[in-house]
Amino acid sequence: MLDRLVRWSRIKSPWILHLNSGACNACDIEVVAALTPRFDVERFGVLLKATPRHADVIIGTGPVTRQIKDRIIRIYEQTPDPKFVIAVGACAMSGCVYRGAYNIMGGLDQVIPVNVYVPGCPARPDAILDGVVKLLGKL
Amino acid sequence: MKFTIPIGPQHPALKEPISLRMTVEGEVIRDADIRLGYNHRGLEKLAEEKTWIQNIYLTERICGICSHSHATCYVQGVEKLMEIAPPKRGNYIRYLVAELERIHSHLLWLGVAGHEAGFDTFFMYTWRDREVVMDILEMISGNRVHYAINTLGGVRRDLDEMQIKKSLEGMEILRKRSEYYFKIGASEPTFVARLAGVGYLSKEQAIDLCAVGPTARASGVPRDVRRDDPHAVYDEIPFDVCTADTCDVLGRVVVRVKELMESYKICEFLLKNLPAGDIAVKAPKRAKPNEFLSRYEAPRGENTHYIKSNGTDKPERLKVRAPTLANYPATVQMLKTGFIADIPLIFAAIDPCICCAERTVELVNARTGEKKIRRFSELRKLAEKRFNELPSKRNAVWPF
Amino acid sequence: MTDLEIMEKAKSLFGDKIVEMTNPAVRRIFIKVEPQNLVSVVAGLRKDLNITYVATISGLDLGEFFEILYHFGHDNGSLTVRTQIPRANPHIESICSVIPGAILYERELQDMFGLIVDHIPDPRPLVVPDDWPANNFPLRKDWKFERPAEIIPGGKK
Numbered sequence: 269m270l271d272r273l274v275r276w277s278r279i280k281s282p283w284i285l286h287l288n289s290g291a292c293n294a295c296d297i298e299v300v301a302a303l304t305p306r307f308d309v310e311r312f313g314v315l316l317k318a319t320p321r322h323a324d325v326i327i328g329t330g331p332v333t334r335q336i337k338d339r340i341i342r343i344y345e346q347t348p349d350p351k352f353v354i355a356v357g358a359c360a361m362s363g364c365v366y367r368g369a370y371n372i373m374g375g376l377d378q379v380i381p382v383n384v385y386v387p388g389c390p391a392r393p394d395a396i397l398d399g400v401v402k403l404l405g406k407l
Numbered sequence: 408m409k410f411t412i413p414i415g416p417q418h419p420a421l422k423e424p425i426s427l428r429m430t431v432e433g434e435v436i437r438d439a440d441i442r443l444g445y446n447h448r449g450l451e452k453l454a455e456e457k458t459w460i461q462n463i464y465l466t467e468r469i470c471g472i473c474s475h476s477h478a479t480c481y482v483q484g485v486e487k488l489m490e491i492a493p494p495k496r497g498n499y500i501r502y503l504v505a506e507l508e509r510i511h512s513h514l515l516w517l518g519v520a521g522h523e524a525g526f527d528t529f530f531m532y533t534w535r536d537r538e539v540v541m542d543i544l545e546m547i548s549g550n551r552v553h554y555a556i557n558t559l560g561g562v563r564r565d566l567d568e569m570q571i572k573k574s575l576e577g578m579e580i581l582r583k584r585s586e587y588y589f590k591i592g593a594s595e596p597t598f599v600a601r602l603a604g605v606g607y608l609s610k611e612q613a614i615d616l617c618a619v620g621p622t623a624r625a626s627g628v629p630r631d632v633r634r635d636d637p638h639a640v641y642d643e644i645p646f647d648v649c650t651a652d653t654c655d656v657l658g659r660v661v662v663r664v665k666e667l668m669e670s671y672k673i674c675e676f677l678l679k680n681l682p683a684g685d686i687a688v689k690a691p692k693r694a695k696p697n698e699f700l701s702r703y704e705a706p707r708g709e710n711t712h713y714i715k716s717n718g719t720d721k722p723e724r725l726k727v728r729a730p731t732l733a734n735y736p737a738t739v740q741m742l743k744t745g746f747i748a749d750i751p752l753i754f755a756a757i758d759p760c761i762c763c764a765e766r767t768v769e770l771v772n773a774r775t776g777e778k779k780i781r782r783f784s785e786l787r788k789l790a791e792k793r794f795n796e797l798p799s800k801r802n803a804v805w806p807f
Numbered sequence: 808m809t810d811l812e813i814m815e816k817a818k819s820l821f822g823d824k825i826v827e828m829t830n831p832a833v834r835r836i837f838i839k840v841e842p843q844n845l846v847s848v849v850a851g852l853r854k855d856l857n858i859t860y861v862a863t864i865s866g867l868d869l870g871e872f873f874e875i876l877y878h879f880g881h882d883n884g885s886l887t888v889r890t891q892i893p894r895a896n897p898h899i900e901s902i903c904s905v906i907p908g909a910i911l912y913e914r915e916l917q918d919m920f921g922l923i924v925d926h927i928p929d930p931r932p933l934v935v936p937d938d939w940p941a942n943n944f945p946l947r948k949d950w951k952f953e954r955p956a957e958i959i960p961g962g963k964k
Binding site: 443444447449451452487614615616617618630632635636697699700702709711713715723724726728732733735736737 | 859883919
Binding site: 291292293294295296297298305306331333365368370389390 | 448
């Protein structure tokens, strides 16, 4: 009974943290554009939080560079359980056009475990919303 | 007693990883240090292994907000290397998309500036208007960002009658809305008082530190590549270079607002006078050994690409210098005379596109030597608290 | 000032310090100087021709030599000063005493090519990460990168 209550509250208000690991910014602007009046993600209970300690879902963009790899692992460990990771954009999935460069690890899943992949270059705000909703549907 | 405080790579205000270390004494910043490297993707080495056409898509993805400016700067340079010239209609379409990108970038920046100053309604309004421009761009090119409309020798898609009509209607709507907002913003004394006097950069400092774009133009330095180096279409279009004299963040807002109005005029001129003809010429596969320096005015400043070829179908050297890198020394100078609570505003005022160059901020507490990572949201809360307690500057006037 | 006027004035100011001067396209002038005359030529450009804006500094790896190009911009185009230094002794003088805004470009040259800029005010590395092994200069032509094998989580290799 308590379990069902907890699960319901988790699905109804996921708080997200936006993590940029060296991206070109297009996916990040689309994540912020999801908050604006046209797409309006706040009607689903999603809130953009500032610190990893308050967040449930980490939205990561960008190919991971060598310099930021340790910081990402630290931020992932600072987020309290249960946590989920969404990789947005082709860069976070496999590196996009930067595959093979000397400073790139090659996708977010080389560093932290990922639950949902949202393709696109950049991924449209509707696609990002779709990814978040599909994640909530699996809970 | 001095402190050093770090503002770490992950923070909610700016959308990119950046690290700054600032030495503070009380509330006043004494010294600032910028650490680049979080966004370094090794593009210049990668560009030497791909052909001329593949590099168009690589340079587009240097930045998401000014993607067309990087691609156009590169394509301009390669066309000069190969000694081909695109036809007139192709040029008009290319620079029409460039001016639309300038409009979308300035509206984005106005929203971010409003958000950093605490004016969230302004943020929502300008981003709602930005959707009008994104719809026009999607109609012309097929994507909201990264419109791959450039190719060697011209553009890839053409405009037909219905698209021209819809774009002109969109310009009308945007112009009416922009004038309404700027009237409201000009007569809102708290907004103007918040921005006046923040982030001061004098004219001599702007010249010494090689600042570019609206950051330099707000200090009275009339530096604009569209007038200094008119290429293709800009010597036929009448437009003015916008400057301001106040040398602070308010001046930068004024310069960007004036540039928005100029861009509406330029877009309408291009749409109404579109000549008939082809949109592209065929480009050769190889380029003779040659070199060229290509300059272009991106929404943030001057974009410089230096391209060298050696007779094969891959470039020998591609050097990219984005405008935000040139504004870094000027930012350090501006931060030295400011308060902690003004950091988000000063930083947002140069319109940082950190993917063109990385940064992080770290504030080091000089008194005890302890390092504390302050989230940008904490800084913004400090900024709002200070804003509420600020004595209102009654003589701050919108210099329009 | 048009291209021809600038070229005349530069020739009269610097005389034999200029090894070669070309004008390959409209509003583009290229000047070649020796490395030891670099700072005096840049100071002369600033004082007499009022050219103070450094757009960027590029490096080229030509095998036996490194070529460094200083791109300046002015009201009617751009002017580039180039100089060559030998690979065995890659030292070049800093121009930050004349134009302070060139500091970041010189730091990037040090990182990417391994050149040593003398009298630079701030010699820290700029863009390479903290754990970058020393003596690895990515933009030299003989530096190759071996990509490590990737792990695909939950899939075959």
